[in-house]
Amino acid sequence: MQKDTIAIHAGYDKKEGWGTMSVPIAQTTAYAFRDAEHAANLFGLKELGSIYTRLTNPTTDILEQRYAQLEGGAAAICVASGQSAIFYAIANVAEAGDNIIISDKLYGGAITLLTHTIKRFGIKAKVFKSADASNLEELIDDNTKAIFFESLSNPQIAIADIEAIVAIAKRNGVLTVCDNTVATAALFNPIAWGVDVVVHSTSKYTNGQGTAIGGIIVERDGMAEFFKENSKRYYHFVEPDESYHGLVYTEVPLPNFCLRIRLNLLRDIGASQSPLNSWLLLQGLETLTLRVEKHSNSSLEVAKYLESNPKVKSVNYPGLESNASYAKAQKYFKDGKASGLISFDVEDYDTAKAIIDKAKLFSVVVNIGDSKSLIVHPASTTHSQLSEEELIKAGVNPSTIRLSIGLEDPKDLIEDLEQALS
Numbered sequence: 001m002q003k004d005t006i007a008i009h010a011g012y013d014k015k016e017g018w019g020t021m022s023v024p025i026a027q028t029t030a031y032a033f034r035d036a037e038h039a040a041n042l043f044g045l046k047e048l049g050s051i052y053t054r055l056t057n058p059t060t061d062i063l064e065q066r067y068a069q070l071e072g073g074a075a076a077i078c079v080a081s082g083q084s085a086i087f088y089a090i091a092n093v094a095e096a097g098d099n100i101i102i103s104d105k106l107y108g109g110a111i112t113l114l115t116h117t118i119k120r121f122g123i124k125a126k127v128f129k130s131a132d133a134s135n136l137e138e139l140i141d142d143n144t145k146a147i148f149f150e151s152l153s154n155p156q157i158a159i160a161d162i163e164a165i166v167a168i169a170k171r172n173g174v175l176t177v178c179d180n181t182v183a184t185a186a187l188f189n190p191i192a193w194g195v196d197v198v199v200h201s202t203s204k205y206t207n208g209q210g211t212a213i214g215g216i217i218v219e220r221d222g223m224a225e226f227f228k229e230n231s232k233r234y235y236h237f238v239e240p241d242e243s244y245h246g247l248v249y250t251e252v253p254l255p256n257f258c259l260r261i262r263l264n265l266l267r268d269i270g271a272s273q274s275p276l277n278s279w280l281l282l283q284g285l286e287t288l289t290l291r292v293e294k295h296s297n298s299s300l301e302v303a304k305y306l307e308s309n310p311k312v313k314s315v316n317y318p319g320l321e322s323n324a325s326y327a328k329a330q331k332y333f334k335d336g337k338a339s340g341l342i343s344f345d346v347e348d349y350d351t352a353k354a355i356i357d358k359a360k361l362f363s364v365v366v367n368i369g370d371s372k373s374l375i376v377h378p379a380s381t382t383h384s385q386l387s388e389e390e391l392i393k394a395g396v397n398p399s400t401i402r403l404s405i406g407l408e409d410p411k412d413l414i415e416d417l418e419q420a421l422s
């Protein structure tokens with residue numbers, strides 16, 4: 001099936017259950033077992049089915065199946081937020097004494113999580129240059145458990161050298177985890193390029209209206225073979241799990257990466273997604289491809305306008321031929337489209353702040369991927385704790401403005417920017 005069809009139909013048989021056209025919301029904590037043996041079979045994985053909503057839920061299950069197909073993966077698991085998706089993907093393979101290698105261009109929350117918070121769990125992060133992966137291989141050692149990067153990074157709006165990263169990871173038997181939130185499954189499928197695990201903050205383009213927080217993790221087919229081939233590095237998957245009566249994951253005929261997250265991390269830490277949020281995300285997903293196309297087309301128009309405005313010093317949008325990521329957008333993303341994030345620089349810090357205040361259609365918000373257009377001045381808000389030097393390192397100048405282009409008519413957005421810049 002093609003993506004437009006998957007996003008609307010996959011994972012739900014309307015003739016089963018209540019026969020509702022809309023996916024039903026299973027707003028329940030627990031499930032009645034047929035009898036004691038049924039319950040025992042479910043806990044023993046002899047039969048698959050719902051036990052408790054912290055672990056599985058029928059509405060969430062449909063979203064998981066739909067997303068797995070949309071990303072070309074074998075399975076997916078929903079969690080409470082994009083942040084918990086990143087944490088679970090890493091905690092599924094790394095523990096005290098291990099290290100991970102992370103991109104130098106990441107979402108702020110990912111930076112604090114992966115450099116500060118997981119350090120307290122004894123996991124160290126090393127940083128590689130994702131634009132060309134030139135220093136990646138030298139950072140890998142026996143305790144390296146994952147390479148983490150964003151396909152299209154937020155807020156730097158740069159595209160990683162995905163092919164080079166995957167080639168190095170495969171040569172060394174190290175797991176790759178790609179955050180595909182900004183590029184979206186509509187424009188790019190990391191698994192098709194050899195990535196092992198994809199994570200998303202579904203709070204952004206998947207939802208599309210800023211009405212729910214969610215996260216999802218998708219794994220490619222064949223992870224059991226990968227863990228067996230690299231069993232020294234990923235021994236958790238080939239040795240008996242004491243906490244699950246000696247279960248050996250690679251012997252279970254279910255996609256291994258998500259299975260271990262469900263049976264260990266969701267069971268014990270429990271950042272599970274609410275069924276209502278799964279339902280809201282299913283509504284958003286139905287129009288994902290359509291929306292991302294419009295976000296991308298409008299963004300290109302706005303970016304071209306900004307480039308033509310003499311008050312604008314520089315424009316960062318991978319759909320522009322002048323952009324450092326332009327060739328990568330053409331190579332990796334559907335029709336070279338580049339999603340809805342633009343940043344641009346004006347004269348100085350004060351000019352940037354004044355433009356934010358003058359914009360009328362754009363809301364001053366730190367979210368992205370909403371149907372409503374959003375504007376933010378990173379230096380005085382999201383990145384205000386950073387020194388000037390750190391700002392430059394994070395790719396944020398004091399005069400940088402970031403836009404998330406919504407679904408309004410781009411003529412109105414350009415008119416609003418025109419008056420704000422004048």
Ligand SMILES: *Cc1c(COP(=O)(O)O)cnc(C)c1O
Nearest residue numbers: 081082083107154181201203214
């Ligand atoms: C927003 C975002 C996250 C965090 O997701 P939440 O759902 O807000 O927890 C992670 N990665 C990227 C690229 C994001 O934009």
